[in-house]
Amino acid sequence: MRQLLKRAVLTLAMAALLGGCATTTNKDPLEGFNRTVFAFNEGLDTVLIRPAAKGYETILPSMARTGVINFFGNVADVFIAVNNLLQGKPADAVGDAARFIFNSTFGIFGIFDVASEMGLEKHEEDFGQTFGRWGVGPGAYVVVPVFGPRDVRDTVGLVVDLTVDPVGNVGHVPTRNTLTALRMASDRAALLPADKIIEEAALDKYSYLRDAYLQRRRNLVYDGRPPREPDTD
Amino acid sequence: MKRLFAMLAGLLVTAGAVAQEIAPDTLVRNVSNDVLEIVRKDKDIQSGNTRKAVELADAKVLPHFNFAHMTKLAVGKDWRQANPAQQKILIDEFRSLLVRTYSKALTEYRNQTIDFKPLKMQPADTDVIVRTLVNQPGSKPVQIDYNLEKTDQGWKVYDIIVGGISLVTNYRGSFAQEISAGGIDGLIATLRTKNKSGDVPVAQKQ
Numbered sequence: 001m002r003q004l005l006k007r008a009v010l011t012l013a014m015a016a017l018l019g020g021c022a023t024t025t026n027k028d029p030l031e032g033f034n035r036t037v038f039a040f041n042e043g044l045d046t047v048l049i050r051p052a053a054k055g056y057e058t059i060l061p062s063m064a065r066t067g068v069i070n071f072f073g074n075v076a077d078v079f080i081a082v083n084n085l086l087q088g089k090p091a092d093a094v095g096d097a098a099r100f101i102f103n104s105t106f107g108i109f110g111i112f113d114v115a116s117e118m119g120l121e122k123h124e125e126d127f128g129q130t131f132g133r134w135g136v137g138p139g140a141y142v143v144v145p146v147f148g149p150r151d152v153r154d155t156v157g158l159v160v161d162l163t164v165d166p167v168g169n170v171g172h173v174p175t176r177n178t179l180t181a182l183r184m185a186s187d188r189a190a191l192l193p194a195d196k197i198i199e200e201a202a203l204d205k206y207s208y209l210r211d212a213y214l215q216r217r218r219n220l221v222y223d224g225r226p227p228r229e230p231d232t233d
Numbered sequence: 234m235k236r237l238f239a240m241l242a243g244l245l246v247t248a249g250a251v252a253q254e255i256a257p258d259t260l261v262r263n264v265s266n267d268v269l270e271i272v273r274k275d276k277d278i279q280s281g282n283t284r285k286a287v288e289l290a291d292a293k294v295l296p297h298f299n300f301a302h303m304t305k306l307a308v309g310k311d312w313r314q315a316n317p318a319q320q321k322i323l324i325d326e327f328r329s330l331l332v333r334t335y336s337k338a339l340t341e342y343r344n345q346t347i348d349f350k351p352l353k354m355q356p357a358d359t360d361v362i363v364r365t366l367v368n369q370p371g372s373k374p375v376q377i378d379y380n381l382e383k384t385d386q387g388w389k390v391y392d393i394i395v396g397g398i399s400l401v402t403n404y405r406g407s408f409a410q411e412i413s414a415g416g417i418d419g420l421i422a423t424l425r426t427k428n429k430s431g432d433v434p435v436a437q438k439q
Contacts, residue, residue: 196341197338219398
């Protein structure tokens, strides 16, 4: 199943690469395809993912939800360290490794984020950002089934992320499935307050999310200090 | 007598100048803390009373925004295609949209706290970025930055950047789409419809 998913995502990335080149005038050459997948994802969200997230939010009190976020955040720190190293940021990588060690021990398997309280800042890195740092341009905007907004570069990054994902590599299948579902519910629940705000703010939800995604990725590649795009006057 | 008068005049001028010269980071800090204090105590707003949230936004927050500049930036190169009447309508409608969105965000308040990052600016600067970090229990912290410019009426916000996403740049995409579909009037119509729909009352125009 996972192999199939990864292969599908990779094929999608190849198709996007061949099928559409983003130019400065058109950042969304695959718009027709993307809108279709977006509609599918919205449907999936309405029917399956959002109700699961709401149920999760109802069952688990706030402190427990923080614990879950911290647990998966801790797991993620391992490859955040790897990505920081690959991007030539050894100091940050050492910080991430230290976070992982402290949180796994004093933080009891990562449930308590003691490292942040010690002043070790949490970073956000993935393989898409690493490729960006290496100079790979984002390529066309792609909406990936289930996973949602990406660009071509980040779709390839997603495949790598999925391959190395520690949760995905857990041998015992029922445990792996439970952890995956838990992480998905936790991530989605954290975004529930944003739903209402996007409802209010967006003229067209598809293009609003697309523009937000492209901006945010640019921001992440530059670690919060992107060069400001020229304002037309 | 004359000297006393001159001294008093001098004091008044200085006081007036000081009142205008609130530093941008102090401004952001004061307004943010003010608003959070009020929302923290107001159970009505927290349970979704958007009318009260809009009143709060109107009173405390909006006076510090330069909506004309924000609208001009969001509309982008097509701003010159609009005549002054259309421009005024665009500013009003965009302002309503932003107020309603902001007020909706206020009703989602769940015990957030804010870290204000130190501001590095030169005395002669007229365009600064004030950076803050909003901590939310049960969620990851969110970076919120404010672009402020110096005007005759003090520092005014002309863009907000949430998690790396600039409000103005994001709307630029949406607005460009509406304009290529239906021109400036098409954009105005869409904004009007959007502002009339939903459960948030349109802000009082000043």
